[in-house]
Amino acid sequence: xxxxxxxxDHRVIGLYTGKIVLGVGLLxxxxxxxALVFAEWDTAxxxxxxxxxxxxxxxxxxxxxxxxxxLRRRHGLVIVSASWLLATVLGALPFYxxxxxxxxxxxxxxxxxxxxxxxxxxxxDLDHISNGMNMWRxxxxxxxxxxxxxxxxxxxxxxVGGGIYHLYSGEGKxxxxxxxxxxTARMIWVVSLGWLALGTTALTVSALALGQAPxxxxxxxxxxxxxxxxxxxxxxxxxxxxWYHSLVxxxxxxxxxxxxxxNFAVHWAVWTGDRGELRRNVETRSFAVTLGLFALxxxxxxARAGVYPDALPFIRKSFYLVISxxxxxxxxxxYSRALVTQWGPLAMLGIIGAMVVGASxxxxxxxxxxxxxxxxxxxxxxxxxxxxxPESAVISSRYHxxxxxxxxxxxxxxVMLITIAFLTMHALVTLAGVLSGYPLVDAAFDGVSxxxxxxxxxxxxxxxMPGALKSIYVLAMWLGRMEFVAVFALFGWLWSVVKxx
Amino acid sequence: MRRLAFALALTVAVFALPASAMAxxxxxxxxxxxxxxxxxxxxxxxxEAIGEAMTRGDEVWLHLNDDAYAGExxxxxxxxxxxxSGQAAVVSPELARAVTVFGDYxxxxxxxxxxxxxxxxxxxxxxxxxxxxxALRVIRPGAAVEDPPETWKLALLxxxxxxxxxxxxxxxxxxxxx
Numbered sequence: 141x142x143x144x145x146x147x148x149d150h151r152v153i154g155l156y157t158g159k160i161v162l163g164v165g166l167l168x169x170x171x172x173x174x175a176l177v178f179a180e181w182d183t184a185x186x187x188x189x190x191x192x193x194x195x196x197x198x199x200x201x202x203x204x205x206x207x208x209x210x211l212r213r214r215h216g217l218v219i220v221s222a223s224w225l226l227a228t229v230l231g232a233l234p235f236y237x238x239x240x241x242x243x244x245x246x247x248x249x250x251x252x253x254x255x256x257x258x259x260x261x262x263x264x265d266l267d268h269i270s271n272g273m274n275m276w277r278x279x280x281x282x283x284x285x286x287x288x289x290x291x292x293x294x295x296x297x298x299x300v301g302g303g304i305y306h307l308y309s310g311e312g313k314x315x316x317x318x319x320x321x322x323x324t325a326r327m328i329w330v331v332s333l334g335w336l337a338l339g340t341t342a343l344t345v346s347a348l349a350l351g352q353a354p355x356x357x358x359x360x361x362x363x364x365x366x367x368x369x370x371x372x373x374x375x376x377x378x379x380x381x382x383w384y385h386s387l388v389x390x391x392x393x394x395x396x397x398x399x400x401x402x403n404f405a406v407h408w409a410v411w412t413g414d415r416g417e418l419r420r421n422v423e424t425r426s427f428a429v430t431l432g433l434f435a436l437x438x439x440x441x442x443a444r445a446g447v448y449p450d451a452l453p454f455i456r457k458s459f460y461l462v463i464s465x466x467x468x469x470x471x472x473x474x475y476s477r478a479l480v481t482q483w484g485p486l487a488m489l490g491i492i493g494a495m496v497v498g499a500s501x502x503x504x505x506x507x508x509x510x511x512x513x514x515x516x517x518x519x520x521x522x523x524x525x526x527x528x529x530p531e532s533a534v535i536s537s538r539y540h541x542x543x544x545x546x547x548x549x550x551x552x553x554x555v556m557l558i559t560i561a562f563l564t565m566h567a568l569v570t571l572a573g574v575l576s577g578y579p580l581v582d583a584a585f586d587g588v589s590x591x592x593x594x595x596x597x598x599x600x601x602x603x604x605m606p607g608a609l610k611s612i613y614v615l616a617m618w619l620g621r622m623e624f625v626a627v628f629a630l631f632g633w634l635w636s637v638v639k640x641x
Numbered sequence: 642m643r644r645l646a647f648a649l650a651l652t653v654a655v656f657a658l659p660a661s662a663m664a665x666x667x668x669x670x671x672x673x674x675x676x677x678x679x680x681x682x683x684x685x686x687x688x689e690a691i692g693e694a695m696t697r698g699d700e701v702w703l704h705l706n707d708d709a710y711a712g713e714x715x716x717x718x719x720x721x722x723x724x725x726s727g728q729a730a731v732v733s734p735e736l737a738r739a740v741t742v743f744g745d746y747x748x749x750x751x752x753x754x755x756x757x758x759x760x761x762x763x764x765x766x767x768x769x770x771x772x773x774x775x776a777l778r779v780i781r782p783g784a785a786v787e788d789p790p791e792t793w794k795l796a797l798l799x800x801x802x803x804x805x806x807x808x809x810x811x812x813x814x815x816x817x818x819x
Contacts, residue, residue, distance in 0.1 A: 180746065182788045185798055192801035200808035206815045237794065242721055265715040267691045267706060267725045270746040270788075351695030351702070377692060377704070378725035385695075385702055385729065385769055447761070453768025475770065477673045482761065603723055 144640030145633065151207035152215045153222060153633075156307070158201030160223040163292045164231060165194025170279050171234070175272025183272035186237040194230050216307045217629035220289055224618065225630075227288055228252045231280060238273050240264050242603050245610055252614045254280030255288065256621035257504050259373020259470035259595020260586075260613070262603050266378045271359060277374050278366040284621075285370025285400065285504030286332050290325040331407045332369065339365040339396045346389050368396035371505045373470025373595030381471045390460055393471055401427075401467035401499030405542050422539045423500045426510035426517075427466070434494040435462045441486030458487070461596070466494035468506040470595025479598040485581045488598065492585055495592045496566060506593025506620050508562045511541060512555045519552050561624050565591050565616060572612045573600060591616040664756050669707050669726045676761035676770060686772055687754045687780065688727050691744035694737050701737035703730045703774075705753055706744065714749050716788040730755050731766065732774040742783025752781040 172187035174180075211219075231254075232247035241247045246262040253260045254277055263269065263277075283291055289307050344361030352360060360376055367374045377383045381393055399407075406424065409417035418424055438458050448454035457473060464471045479488055498507010522537045529535055537547040566588050573583025578600050586600035590613040601613070619627050664683040672679055672686075688705030689712075695702040709722035732755070744750030757774035760766075 180788070182790045182794070185790050185794045188798050189794065189801045192798070192805040196801065196804035196808045198808075199805065199812040203808055203812035203815045206819060208819065240715055240721070264721045264723060265708075265710045265719070265725060268710060268714040268716060268744060268746055268786075351697060352693060356693065378706075379704060379727070379729070382729070382769065383692070383704065385766060387767060448764075448768045450764045450768075453762060453764055457762075457768045473769070475673050478676065478770065481674055482676055603721070 142636045142640045144636060148207055148209045149215065151205040152209050152211055153218050154201045154205030155207060156211060156215070156219045157222045157226060158198045158205065160198075160219070160288060160292045161194055161201065161226050161230065162198030164223075164227045164288060165191050165198060167279055167283055167291070168194065168234070168276070171272045171276035174275040175270060178271045180270040180272050183234075183238065183270040186234040187272060187276070189237060190230065190233040193233055197226065197230060211307075217626040218633045220307055220626040221622065221630035223288060223292075224255065224622070224626075227255060228614075228618075231255070231276075234273065234276055235263065238269070240266075240269055240273070245607060245614075246603060249610050249614055250277070251280060252617050253595070254278075254372065254374065255284035256593045256617040257281055257285045257370045257372040257468070257506065257595075258590060258593045258617045258621075259367070260590060260597060260601045260617075261374065262601070262610070264603055274359075274363060274376050278363045278372075281370045281372030281374050282332075282336075282366040285372060286328055287325075290328050327408060328404050331404060331411065334411075335369055335396070335399060336365060339369060339392075342392050343389070343396075346386070346392055347384070350384055350386050350389065364393065365396060368393050368469060368471065369400040369504065371397055371400045371467050371469040371499065371503070371593075373464075375471065380473070382473045382475070387456065390456070390473060394460065394463055397464065397467045397469040397471065401469070401503050401505040403500040403502045405502055406500070409542065417542065420540045422514045422541050423510035426514040427499060430494070430497050430510070430513065431463060431466050434466060434490045434497075435459060436490075437493065438462050438487045438490030441484055441488070441490055444486060445482060445484040447482045461491055462494050465491040465589075465594055465596055466497065467499045468495060468592055468594040470589070472596060476597045477599040479585070479596075480582065488581055488585050491596065492588050495588050495594045495596070496562075498592050498594075508559050508592075512559050514539060515547065515552060515555045516559060518547055522547065558623060562591070562620070565619060569612060569616045572609055576606050576609045587613075587616070591620045593617060593620050667759070669728045672728060672759060672770070673726075679759045680761035682759055683756065684759045684772065685754060685756045686728055686730070686759075687752065689744050690740045690742070690750040690753050690783070691725075691727070693743050694740060696734060696737070699734065701732050701734055703732055703737060703740065703753070703755075704728075705730055705755065706750075710744075711752060714744065714786055716746065716786050717749065728772055729769060730757070730772040730774050732777055736774060736777040739777060739779050744783065746788070747786055749783050749786055751779045751783040754778055754780050 168187050168191040172184055172191060175184035175187060228248050228251045231251040232244060235241050235247035235250055236244050240263045249262050340362045343364050344358050347357035347360050348354065363376045375381055403423055406417055406421055442454065442458050448457060460473050496507060497513055498509055499505030501509045501511050518537045518539060522535055526535045539545055539547065569587030569591050570584040573587045574580055582598050582600045585598045589596050664685045666685045667679060686705060688707035691704050691706050704727055706725050706727035708726040710719050710725065713719040740751050740753055742748055742751045755772060755774045756776040757772045759772050761770055762768045763771045
């Protein structure tokens, strides 16, 4: 029997959602300050409106939903989904006011893409956009990578009640670095800000050497770091990372986005002296194997196409795109349409495969995730061993993820459920693209890119694509980032309001 | 008027300039859609210089956009017409010196015509699609762009401030009663 939520249940959800919306408003301080520093007054007003709207809604929700009831498991996931929706609607205000998008749906598309670290965009005339607006794009993607709930847990939550863990895990992060979830959230920020300082410095120095003026070199260094570490894929110019024409810059990007695609718990293990975890962890091993596999497929496709006769450009272009796709970053060093007009379908399929798998769990990356691929592979091998062994033999499999674990049926079941959900979603977004009139490979490439939160495009995503397809991509980005559970929890909550007893 | 002037400048650039007399004028869209067709050919390309000139020893990288915003940026009132589109060009420092205004939020960049060899995947430059420029000239100088605050936005800002103040006061009052 489905229970209808009580008024107090609604108040708990409204109260905590209000707190998180307030946090989203505070994030707008960064682009607002940037706009003021560069005397971009119109942009500053756009962010003033956005910030005050977030404060108004955030305070309003908290005022309307005052309650002493404790946050429980059933509230946590609904709060996460509701917060992401409200953050998308309110975060779109400055985009809409800037005049660089065709409508509010396009503005929400870009915010959802940023928050989910996808990197597809519909903003137009990007090369003439203000520094303040560009800062917002990268703040969104960096905050989304760590998780807006993680931000709220770090700054706005003092309690450690039972429901707090479900707020944290609802964003697709299940591993706890420390026993306390709030401390875990803070540690995620320690790791991220440490990388921010190192990565921004390295990229800024590189950009200076490449011929950029100091202020632009710093901004590009900061923004590209944010886009890379969050495996987001936004870039400050429409040329994406092709803008820099530099092997050194590309190598720095690869180091940063691979780091961003690693499990935060692995980061924490390495930071605290256990460097062996990086080598032993099943996800890093799985990543190395699948990266090799998809790089090979892409290389065969590219060799057939004969675009790059020389070895160095061949390796440089193919490896960058494959690893960018596999980490679900979405940085590119070729034109989007060049994937179709130069690379061809086989190379594109290699990248599609890499995007489907994605990178590590509890990271900024999307996709099915390495640990699930590893568990499914081990289950498959275990079944073959069982078939070939005597009936009395006891067959079990083990894997290492932060500690040695035995493969259990309950784990396999949940892994299979999420994997099937991802594969179904990939099939459905591809079908939606084909039904909208696009070729199959193009529809699969951009559809998988959206659903796996990657951001590479072969040219299908554009401001002129049908509105229905834009909406489907927004939903796919959201479902992919939340790994379905939190979004389904919100739908379930709404259903129980209508049908519950 | 500005658009008409831009269209005229482009027409002149395409049909009447000696620097480009031997090379076909090609747009970035045509180059990207059929790179093999143009690979190794002499072409003429016209676009707005954006960002900056990135000098690397005896080479300078320029990025030239030939999209709908090359004549008038969004901040100047251009209607939205899709993404930016352009080509990267490698020029000598001597030629690059002619370009002084680069497009960004505050500027419409110089409209530049370049002639040179198009490379679909340049082996010399890591496989990048580029144009090795032999001749360059500025067709129309760039200009500063103003984006003054709009009155209706100021009114909206005031309304948002009132809304936030009201809900903030309500929240403070409700919390004090717990």
